Amino acid sequence: MTSALPDSIAGLLIGSDRITSTSVDHYSHIYPGTGETNATVALAGAEEVDRAVAAARDAQREWSALTVDRRRDLLIDLADVVHGHLGELAELNTHDYGVPISYAGNAIMVEQFLRHFAGYVDKPLGSSTPVSGSPDLNFIEREPYGVVGVIAPWNGSLVVAASCVAPALAAGNAVVFKPSEVAPLAALRLGELCLEAGLPPGLVNVVPAAAAGGEALVRHPGIGKIHFTGGGQTARAVLRAATENLTPVVTELGGKSANLIFADADLDVAAARSAHQGPLMQAGQSCACASRILVHNDVYDAFLERFLDVVGAARVGDPLDPTTGFGPVISGAALERIHAAVDQAVAEGAGELLTGGHRITEGALAKGYYLAPTVLGNVDNRSVLAQTETFGPVVSVIPFSDDAEAVRIANDTSYGLNAFVHTHDLNRAHTVARQLESGSVWINQGSRISPQGPYGGYKHSGAGRTGGLEGLQEFLQVKNIRIGLG
CATH class of the missing domain: 3.40.309.10 (Aldehyde Dehydrogenase; Chain A, domain 2)
Structure with missing residues (x-):
């Protein structure tokens, strides 16, 4: 055990609060390198998910009220804070699932994606087009979904935070981030860094959860969109659950490359x-x-x-x-x-x-x-x-x-x-x-x-993309506005 690990219970991060007592059981996290317990992790159930969505909804209103240059600068500030904690995040990532610390690129990706997508915040993403047989003004805007749910697998919480949370925030959304209970430590620390960088409390909520908590997130009526990374069997369960509220889902699944x-x-x-x-x-x-x-x-x-x-x-x-x-x-x-x-x-x-x-x-x-x-x-x-x-x-x-x-x-x-x-x-x-x-x-x-290139699959490897303009647009919905000038 090192100083990077929590001293007692790793609690959920909802708003600005660390929640260590929840409606479901705790999880004993095992370090794969030794087979020994190195942390106790609080898990989210339906109650905690509901609280996280409420916090995210309030934070998203505050976030969207900020000027674009302020939101851009806050994401750059977050990238700076992450840069100062790359070693800590890499160590926690190693504790999470035993990936050698020599592969520290997962932590670096968070900084890279934040800097890249911060540059989109104040750039024009809308357009206008003429319409047939009319002088009307017809323009197309892209707007955030509001609150998005991001579900990460145990082998990639920091990668998913980079490729999904960064563009989701740049698009104007708040995030409820569910890392796997098997590997939650780096994601929880990243949530704390969001607060240290000055992001509104609740803009990024981190709720480690098992299957029940994940299902509650997908079924929650306050979630505008779900981005799921994981296996095909779980993806099918996510898609079935999302039909209850017709919530759109992006999937990045497995491979046999x-x-x-x-x-x-x-x-x-x-x-x-x-x-x-x-x-x-x-x-x-x-x-x-x-x-x-x-x-x-x-x-x-x-x-x-x-x-x-x-x-x-x-x-x-x-x-x-x-x-x-x-x-x-x-x-x-x-x-x-x-x-x-x-x-x-x-x-x-x-x-x-x-x-x-x-x-x-x-x-x-x-x-x-x-x-x-x-x-x-x-x-x-x-x-x-x-x-x-x-x-x-x-x-x-x-x-x-x-x-x-x-x-x-x-x-x-x-x-x-x-x-x-x-x-x-x-x-x-x-x-x-x-x-x-x-x-x-x-x-x-x-x-x-890289943040500049779209990443995603064909066939059973999923639908949708992370990275590039295509990845940003996954977190934006299209609105057409037409003003009559006849």
């Missing part, structure tokens, strides 16, 4: 990027994980040799150690689930186990939830392993013979969030990128989400 390695690629660079984007980063617990690696037959063996060397050299250790390159999965239950999926794939002959597939039990890691980086070769793309999101440090390597087969295999999935292409052929890069059924295609690089 293909990483295409063509024969002309720089194999050393491709192997390093593929290891990072695949089993190593966040122990594969990312919707952006490149879990299907498609390799041209001509370089299959050469690539695999390099790739296994990089994976094998990763330093496994305490996620709070800045030299650690590979950390634990989120829980003992997740470890057992992932391990079982690998065992099943091997038993069914879906692929050849090349490395990993076992729990790491040596020394100080024994009590943590560490599963060795796992690579299976010659995997059948129609197998359960290749089609189901494992959400762990497991990747499938699949050979292909030509460009057409690579695209066919890559698209042969119900998901479509990310795709990755490694080639030095410019014509191939353009052609293949346009053929891939994916919301984002990354050429000769890993997933690098």
Whole structure:
């Protein structure tokens, strides 16, 4: 336990109040690196959600009454405050779900997105158009929804805060932010920083909650829009609950991303990027994980040799150690689930186990939830392993013979969030990128989400976007005003 952790109970943040006594049970938060409890977290139920929505409604009125330059400056002030606490947020993010602190980019993203979207606050977002057969004045405005609910998964509370809370505030909304009870610590501290920066109390409320609290948020009649990031099964429940009030919902869901390695690629660079984007980063617990690696037959063996060397050299250790390159999965239950999926794939002959597939039990890691980086070769793309999101440090390597087969295999999935292409052929890069059924295609690089670029999925990977003008417009509704001049 470090000074970054709460001394007693991590309470909800509603308005300017920390609420430690709620209508539902508390949650004992486990640090995945040791398997030990490191915090007790208050959880929100329907009562607390109702209180948070009321606080947000009042704060949104105050927020919208401010001049645009004042709102812009307050978001920049918040970015400055976040910058001064990047180390603290990164440490709390590590405590949340065991992501190595060397991957501190999640905290940095919050600052980047705040600065970017602050620049939109005082920019014209409306337009005017002529109308047929009339001299009338016809103009289109974009207005905030009022109070939006943002639901974040355990593996990305700071990423979602960056990509959703920042544009929601810039658009003029207030936010009720529900991080997972499994990983609430960094989000709660960010809520406090909003107050320290001078944002109106209640503009950002942080209410960690389990399923019941999340359902109460989605069903609340005071919520203008929901942005949900998570898994497909939960998304279906969210969409069903939202029908009660016909609340619009944006979803960013899972992935089974293909990483295409063509024969002309720089194999050393491709192997390093593929290891990072695949089993190593966040122990594969990312919707952006490149879990299907498609390799041209001509370089299959050469690539695999390099790739296994990089994976094998990763330093496994305490996620709070800045030299650690590979950390634990989120829980003992997740470890057992992932391990079982690998065992099943091997038993069914879906692929050849090349490395990993076992729990790491040596020394100080024994009590943590560490599963060795796992690579299976010659995997059948129609197998359960290749089609189901494992959400762990497991990747499938699949050979292909030509460009057409690579695209066919890559698209042969119900998901479509990310795709990755490694080639030095410019014509191939353009052609293949346009053929891939994916919301984002990354050429000769890993997933690098930025505030300037829209991010989201095709097919079962969700609908809607974060980032860019498209991400801002998710938090604005359109109004058409026509003034008769006849």
